[in-house]
Amino acid sequence: MKSFVLKISLILFFLSKTTKGDVLFSSLPRSLFVVASAMEGQVLKAGEDDITVTFGLNQTLTNQTDGSYKKAKVKLCYAPVSQVDRKWRKTNDNLKKDKTCQFTIYNKPYERNVKGFKWNIEKDLPTATYFVRSYVYNDADEEIAYGQTTNGKKSDNLFKIQGISGRHVSIDIASVCFSVFALLSLFGFFFIEKRQSKVKS
Amino acid sequence: MPEIEGSPGSSMHGVTGREPVLAFSVASPMVPTDNTAKFKLPVDSEHKAKVFKLFSLANPHMRTFHLSWLSFFTTFVSTFAAAPLVPIIRDNLNLTKSDIGNAGVASVSGSIFSRLVMGAVCDLLGPRYGCAFLIMLSAPTVFCMSFVENASGYIAVRFMIGFSLATFVSCQYWMSTMFNGKIIGLVNGTAAGWGNMGGGATQLLMPVLFEIIKKAGATPFTAWRIAFFVPGWLNLIMGILVLTLGQDLPDGNLGALQKKGDVAKDKFGKVLWYAVTNYRTWIFVLLYGYSMGVELTIDNVIAEYFYDRFDLKLHLAGIIAATFGMANIVARPFGGFTSDFMAKRFGMRGRLWNLWLLQTAGGIFCLCLGLVNSLPLAITFMILFSIGAQAACGATFGIIPFISRRSLGIISGMTGAGGNFGSGLTQLVFFANASFSTAKGLSYMGIMIICCTLPVSLVHFPQWGSMFLPPSNDGVKGSEEHYYVSEWTEEEKLKGMHQGSLKFAENSRSERGGKVASVPTPPNVTPNHV
Numbered sequence: 254m255k256s257f258v259l260k261i262s263l264i265l266f267f268l269s270k271t272t273k274g275d276v277l278f279s280s281l282p283r284s285l286f287v288v289a290s291a292m293e294g295q296v297l298k299a300g301e302d303d304i305t306v307t308f309g310l311n312q313t314l315t316n317q318t319d320g321s322y323k324k325a326k327v328k329l330c331y332a333p334v335s336q337v338d339r340k341w342r343k344t345n346d347n348l349k350k351d352k353t354c355q356f357t358i359y360n361k362p363y364e365r366n367v368k369g370f371k372w373n374i375e376k377d378l379p380t381a382t383y384f385v386r387s388y389v390y391n392d393a394d395e396e397i398a399y400g401q402t403t404n405g406k407k408s409d410n411l412f413k414i415q416g417i418s419g420r421h422v423s424i425d426i427a428s429v430c431f432s433v434f435a436l437l438s439l440f441g442f443f444f445i446e447k448r449q450s451k452v453k454s
Numbered sequence: 455m456p457e458i459e460g461s462p463g464s465s466m467h468g469v470t471g472r473e474p475v476l477a478f479s480v481a482s483p484m485v486p487t488d489n490t491a492k493f494k495l496p497v498d499s500e501h502k503a504k505v506f507k508l509f510s511l512a513n514p515h516m517r518t519f520h521l522s523w524l525s526f527f528t529t530f531v532s533t534f535a536a537a538p539l540v541p542i543i544r545d546n547l548n549l550t551k552s553d554i555g556n557a558g559v560a561s562v563s564g565s566i567f568s569r570l571v572m573g574a575v576c577d578l579l580g581p582r583y584g585c586a587f588l589i590m591l592s593a594p595t596v597f598c599m600s601f602v603e604n605a606s607g608y609i610a611v612r613f614m615i616g617f618s619l620a621t622f623v624s625c626q627y628w629m630s631t632m633f634n635g636k637i638i639g640l641v642n643g644t645a646a647g648w649g650n651m652g653g654g655a656t657q658l659l660m661p662v663l664f665e666i667i668k669k670a671g672a673t674p675f676t677a678w679r680i681a682f683f684v685p686g687w688l689n690l691i692m693g694i695l696v697l698t699l700g701q702d703l704p705d706g707n708l709g710a711l712q713k714k715g716d717v718a719k720d721k722f723g724k725v726l727w728y729a730v731t732n733y734r735t736w737i738f739v740l741l742y743g744y745s746m747g748v749e750l751t752i753d754n755v756i757a758e759y760f761y762d763r764f765d766l767k768l769h770l771a772g773i774i775a776a777t778f779g780m781a782n783i784v785a786r787p788f789g790g791f792t793s794d795f796m797a798k799r800f801g802m803r804g805r806l807w808n809l810w811l812l813q814t815a816g817g818i819f820c821l822c823l824g825l826v827n828s829l830p831l832a833i834t835f836m837i838l839f840s841i842g843a844q845a846a847c848g849a850t851f852g853i854i855p856f857i858s859r860r861s862l863g864i865i866s867g868m869t870g871a872g873g874n875f876g877s878g879l880t881q882l883v884f885f886a887n888a889s890f891s892t893a894k895g896l897s898y899m900g901i902m903i904i905c906c907t908l909p910v911s912l913v914h915f916p917q918w919g920s921m922f923l924p925p926s927n928d929g930v931k932g933s934e935e936h937y938y939v940s941e942w943t944e945e946e947k948l949k950g951m952h953q954g955s956l957k958f959a960e961n962s963r964s965e966r967g968g969k970v971a972s973v974p975t976p977p978n979v980t981p982n983h984v
Contacts, residue, residue, distance in 0.1 A: 338550035338888045341541070341762050376673040379545035419546050419675025424600045427683070432594035435690050439590035442697045443583070446707075 276348045276396050284319075285400025286311040287327070289385040291412035299416045300376040304329075306359065308387045308400060309366035319365065321397060324390040327359035332403070332411045335381035348396055354386055363389055380416040493704070501704035502634045506641055514701050518632045521692075521700050523645040525585050526625040528692045529618040530652025530753075530779075531659065532596050532685040533561055536612060538657045538757040538772040539664060539678045543608070546675040553605040555886020558754040561612040562877040565619035569871045572623035573863055580702035581628035585621055586693050592618035593689035599682040618689075622870055625649060631703050639790065639855075643848055647786035650844070653753035654779020659684070661757075661772035720860065720951075728941045729861035735868060737909045738854060742869045743876015744906045745813050745846035748820065748899060750877035752778055752843075755885055756836070759892045764829045774833055781840040788841070789848025801967025802856065802918035806910055809849040810921065813907040816842025821900030824893045843903075847873075856915070856962060859955045860941040918965050925966075934959035 290305035291297060297304070306327055310319050330353045336342045345351040358372040386401040403410045487496045487504065494512035495503045503515035510516040536543060540554055547553075568588070576584040595614040602608050626642050633641045663681040664674075672680060701707050729735050757775035760766050766774070789812055796804030819839035826832050850869070857865055880902070884895035914920035917934045926932035938959040942952040 338552055339544075340551060340888070340891060341544070377545075377675065380548050416546070416548075417673065417675055418603055419673065419679055420600065420603065421676060424676070424679055428597040428600045431683070431686060431690065432597045435590045435593040435693065438690075438694060439586065439697075442586075 275350075277346045278348055278351065278396075278399075279346050281396060281399050283400060284311055284314060284398040285309065285387050285389065287385055287387050287400040287402050289402050289412075291383075291385075293410050294412065296413045296415055297374055299374045299378045299414055301374070303371050303373045304358070304385070305369050305371050306385060306387075307366075307368050309364070311400065319363070319389075321391045322363040322389040323392055324394070325359070325361060325363045325367070325387060326357055326390070327385060327387045328354035329356040329358055329378070329383050330354035330386050330401075332382040332384055333407055334411075335383075358385075359387075374414060376417050378414055378416050380414065382411050382413050384411050497704065498634050502632060503704075504634045504637065506633065506637050508644075513699075514704055515632045517699060518628055518701070519641065519645065521696050522581075522585070522625045522628045523648045525589055525692050525696060526621045526645065526649030527652040527655070528685070528688045529589065529592070529621045530649060531656040532592065532689060533612075533616050533619055534653045534656045534753045534779075535596075535660050535682060535685045536561075536599070536608075537754045538660045538768070538775060539681070540758045541761050541768060541771075542664070542674050542678050546678070547602065547604055547608055549605050549608065551888050552886055553609065554758075555881055557605075557609045557612045558751070558881040559878045559886060560609050561616040561754065562619070562750050562874045562881070564613050564616035565622075566871045566874045566878070568617045568620035569623050569874065570867055572620040573627070573867050576624055576627045580707065581624045581631065582696060582700040582702045582707065585624040585628065585700075586696045588618050588621055588624065589689050589696065590693035593686050593693065596682060596686035596689060600679045619874070622646065622649065623867060626866070628702075639852075640787075643787050643790045643851065646851075647782045647784075647844070647848070650749070650782040650786065650847075651780055653750070654776045654782065656685070657753075657757050657772045657775035657779060661769040665769055725861045725864055728858060729864040729868060732858055732861070732865075734857045734913050735861075735865050737913055738850060738857070738865075738869050739872030740876070740906055741809070741813065741910060742847070742850055742873040743879070744903045745816070745843050745850060746870075746873030747876025747880060748816070748903060749779075749840075749843050749847065750874065751880050751885070751899070752840075754881065755892060755895075759896070760829075760832070763893060764832070766829075774836070777833075778836055778840045781837065782844050785841045785844035786848040789845030789850075790852050791848075792845065793849040793852030797852075797965060797967060799967055802853070802915055802965040803921065804967060805849070805853050805965075806913060806921050809846060809853065810907055810910045812842050812849055813846035813910075814842075814904055816846055817900045817903030817907065818842075819900070820903055821897050824896030824898075824900065839900075853913075856965060858941060859938050859958045915965075918967075934962050934965075938962075 285308055287306065287308040289307075308325075308327060310322075331342045333344075336344065336353070342352050342355070344353045356378065359367075359370060384401060384403040384407060386399060388396045389398050391397050487498065493501065493503070493515070494510070495505050495507065495515050497515075498504055506519075507516055511520060536557070543549065544554060549557075572584060572588070575587070579587070592615060595611060595617075598611045598614070602611055625645050629641050629645055630638055660681055663684055664677050667677040667680050668674060753775075756778055757771045760774050761768060761771040764771075789808075792812070793805045793808050796808040798804075800807070816839050819835050819842055823832060823835040823839055826835060851866075854866060854869060855862060880899055884890070884898050884902075885892065890898070911921040914923060915937065916926040916928075917932050917937050919925040930936055935956060938955040939947070939952050941955065946952060
């Protein structure tokens with residue numbers, strides 16, 4: 254029994270170590286161009302505003318072949334300032350572990366030029382500074398090229414999204430009502446019992 | 455004037471030295487049954503129950519037990535309700551890792567103070583009102599979560615909710631008014647363990663509530679706020695149940711009874727002095743910070759850890775995190791059991807070794823938990839760690855009754871506060887700053903547990919020895935009587951205030967271990983020597 258458990262643990266341990274040749278971001282060519290409607294420093298509101306994105310193969314660069322491009326995704330990514338002290342948004346060169354881009358706003362088969370698709374900024378988007386990045390994938394669903402609205406250092410052309418607070422007047426009112434009920438019942442009980450014991454004695 | 459047994463003026467009174475933790479009932483020859491009393495359970499002369507019937511709701515004893523542990527359970531649910539929802543809350547409120555860490559520290563810090571004060575509150579108002587006040591006053595703080603919009607609000611609300619963990623004291627106090635001293639060990643251990651389970655139950659409950667509310671149509675940032683109403687309602691419901699169904703003492707409520715008899719109380723200053731000047735108190739304050747303290751820390755960080763490190767869904771991370779806290783149902787009583795088991799053969803030295811072994815094992819598994827990269831191994835090490843740490847909590851309270859008889863209440867309170875202090879300190883050092891990842895924090899915490907458990911080897915009882923040293927050979931200084939009676943001054947001894955300690959010393963001879971038969975105290979003869 255003990256050796257069986259040991260063998261299983263060892264197998265699981267080694268399985269966790271194998272990697273299937275993960276894709277590294279630094280190895281990807283920047284062969285796409287991406288343009289978003291959000292300007293530098295603009296503040297967009299979640300649940301109200303939208304973003305219009307135009308992206309496709311960058312024709313100005315030479316030797317571009319897009320035969321292997323099968324699928325395209327466009328993602329909303331955190332700018333470095335929104336990653337500070339927040340390890341759950343950390344940038345990792347290994348794309349399987351990378352957490353920079355957590356929101357996919359477009360996911361369709363590849364087309365050389367996608368003009369102006371609109372995306373409503375959803376209500377579950379947190380308040381942060383963002384940029385837009387697009388990836389193209391091959392048949393094996395691995396990233397093979399990318400493009401983004403900002404520069405290599407991710408310092409240029411960043412925009413802000415203001416998330417919703419999640420608060421509602423009805424929730425606030427309910428909260429106050431229950432709190433008042435708690436205080437009233439506690440002190441009510443206390444004083445009624447005190448009065449009753451005075452009456453008895 | 456002899457001290458009146460079971461008087462409300464002595465917190466934790468009734469936890470005497472001799473009874474094994476898993477004694478389910480006291481046989482009649484040992485403690486005579488009062489046959490004139492009309493209770494559903496057999497009671498002793500003070501109308502405290504002699505039997506612990508787990509699945510009964512008999513008024514007042516078992517009803518009190520269930521009200522008491524459920525109240526404590528509820529406060530754990532409320533205090534740690536935010537932890538499994540942190541992945542959502544951190545995006546809604548734009549929190550940094552420091553903010554999350556500081557909130558965790560805040561959630562356990564409030565009760566350092568409130569646990570110390572709660573003993574006095576129970577003395578003044580009785581345990582029923584002590585418990586009810588705390589639970590009902592903390593209900594609004596739980597409802598306040600719906601207003602929070604930024605990091606400072608979040609930290610402030612978690613701090614206020616955390617005060618309610620002082621129900622630990624009211625719970626243990628209330629048990630000691632209702633149950634005979636010979637079974638109080640099991641009763642208190644069970645109540646404490648089941649209360650602590652709330653920290654696990656909340657990891658399961660909150661994500662499920664969140665998912666249900668989301669499915670009902672709310673956006674995530676609203677859903678978590680609505681989910682918080684449930685712990686708030688639990689506080690309300692338990693508060694009302696305690697007020698309507700509870701009573702302070704077997705014969706009625708405190709106010710009525712205080713008017714009848716006089717309650718002989720010890721002087722607070724003296725009791726505090728003997729607690730503070732006993733070095734063993736401080737060693738156990740440190741030790742409990744690394745058994746209970748790390749348990750509270752893990753309640754705060756583990757769900758987020760599994761969510762981030764292994765990319766699990768929120769409710770799955772919650773389920774795994776819950777198994778940590780839920781292990782309390784057996785792990786804490788298990789620690790008390792092994793303590794008693796070791797004591798039978800090896801006496802107090804066995805208890806000390808048992809504590810060291812369990813707590814160090816917990817530390818080693820914690821170290822491993824932070825190091826492994828695979829999910830199955832992480833879960834395995836987490837479960838082993840939980841058993842080690844929680845059993846160590848149970849084992850700690852197997853030793854604490856022997857440190858002092860006079861100051862037992864304060865020492866228990868200080869130890870409990872030490873648990874919270876250890877938790878706050880650990881979260882501040884290892885989990886609140888960006889210097890290292892949560893995984894590294896866990897490993898360092900494991901190393902810290904191992905180091906901070908070493909001082910248990912310094913705990914020496916002249917009459918029983920320590921981990922490495924044998925008991926003293928001196929006939930006078932090596933006796934139990936000398937140790938326990940030395941807490942009383944000559945004038946106090948002349949007044950006979952030390953009689954309880956003498957009786958206790960007699961009963962504690964079983965801590966010598968081996969085949970030493972303990973001399974039974976003749977029931978009506980109390981020794982008059984000093």
